[in-house]
Each structure stands twice: as C-alpha cells, then as structure tokens.
Amino acid sequence: MTDPEPTGSGRHETEQERYDRNWHDLQQELRITQTGTQLLAGFLLTLPFQNxxxxxxxxxTTIYLGLVVLAAAVSILALAPVAAHRMLFRRHRIGDLVSMSNRVLIICLVASSILFSGTVLLIFDVVLGLPLGWVVGVVIFLATAALWIGVPLRLRLTSRGGPAGGTLD
Known part of the structure; x- marks a missing residue:
C-alpha cells in the first residue's frame, strides 16, 4: 500500500481511500433519491383506490400510468449500484463501481425531475385543468433544472481553489 498523497482537493489519501470515500458519498446520495422516489411511487400506487x-x-390515465412506470424505473435504477456492489464484492472493482454509480445517480436525478414535474402536472390537471397543469409542471421542471444543474454548474465554473475541471473527489 502506498503512502497517502495529497490529491487536487488537498486531501491526503490513497486512490483506494478516495474511491471508498466516493462510494460512501454516492451511497448516501442514492439513499436520498431512493427514499424520495419510493415515497412518490407509493403515493401514485394509492391513487387507483380513490373514488x-x-x-x-x-x-x-395515460399520464398516470407513465408516471407509475417512471417511478418504478427510477426506484429500480437507484438500486442498481447495490446489486452491482453485491456482484463485485471482494473483486477489487471499487473504481468501476464508483464510476457506474455516478452515472446511474445522474440518470436517476434527470428521471426524478421528470417524475416530480409530471406528478405535479397530473395533480393540477385533475384539480384545476390541463393548461394550468402544464404551466405548473413546466415551472417545477425548470426550477429543478436550475437547482440541480444550473447552480452546481455555476459553482463548478466559479470554484476557487478546487481542482480544475471540477472532478468528483
């Protein structure tokens, strides 16, 4: 094992320690994503039983069924890193696991933004009509894009003292 060296972030850790830290960070982020989408999926699954x-x-009905499928897909996708971890356990593939999990989490976030805005669209459509449903659904989607993409990209581009290129480490 090599001695820890400073990384671009100023941390003194080996490559293995960095991968382990990244994996733990990704696990926490995936737990949050899983919880949010599973709660929304549970809500959607109760709707057919309402008068x-x-x-x-x-x-x-078509929008609703599309949202149910999307909620199930996001939940399944968010669990993919767990399955991969089990399949790769003790195979010294943490770098591959971190890389794959990062991509999966990004896909989950994109799909979740569509799921959230679509659910709001459906609810507003049922309660107040389709035109307002579209307006509010689009506003939710744009706000999500601004918060989840715009703000982090701006921070990445204006970061001071961080690694050039803004890598996840």
Whole structure:
C-alpha cells in the first residue's frame, strides 16, 4: 500500500481511500433519491383506490400510468449500484463501481425531475385543468433544472481553489 498523497482537493489519501470515500458519498446520495422516489411511487400506487380515480380522462390515465412506470424505473435504477456492489464484492472493482454509480445517480436525478414535474402536472390537471397543469409542471421542471444543474454548474465554473475541471473527489 502506498503512502497517502495529497490529491487536487488537498486531501491526503490513497486512490483506494478516495474511491471508498466516493462510494460512501454516492451511497448516501442514492439513499436520498431512493427514499424520495419510493415515497412518490407509493403515493401514485394509492391513487387507483380513490373514488375520484374513475373520473380521469383517458389522457390523464395515460399520464398516470407513465408516471407509475417512471417511478418504478427510477426506484429500480437507484438500486442498481447495490446489486452491482453485491456482484463485485471482494473483486477489487471499487473504481468501476464508483464510476457506474455516478452515472446511474445522474440518470436517476434527470428521471426524478421528470417524475416530480409530471406528478405535479397530473395533480393540477385533475384539480384545476390541463393548461394550468402544464404551466405548473413546466415551472417545477425548470426550477429543478436550475437547482440541480444550473447552480452546481455555476459553482463548478466559479470554484476557487478546487481542482480544475471540477472532478468528483
């Protein structure tokens, strides 16, 4: 094992220690994503058992079913790193696991933004009508994009003292 060396972030850790830290960070972020999407999926799954569900238009029913499939897909995708970890356990592939998990988490965040805004669109459509549903759904999507993409990119581009290129470490 090599002695810890300073990384671009000023940390004194080996490559293995950095991968271990990155993996633990990704696990925490995936737990948050899983919890949020699973709660939303649970909410969506209760809707057919409500009296008013039978009054949905065919378009609303289609949107609803699309959201249920998307919620299930995000939940399944967010669990993929766990499955990969089990399959790669004790195979010294933490670098591959971190890389794959990072990509999966980004995909989950994109899909979650669509899921959240789509759910808001459906609720507003049922309660106040489709035009307002689209407006509020688009506003939620744009706000999510600004917070999840715009703000971090701005921070990345204006970072002081951090590694050039803004790598995850």
């Amino acid at each position: 008013r569900f039978g009054t949905l238009s065919p378009a609303q």
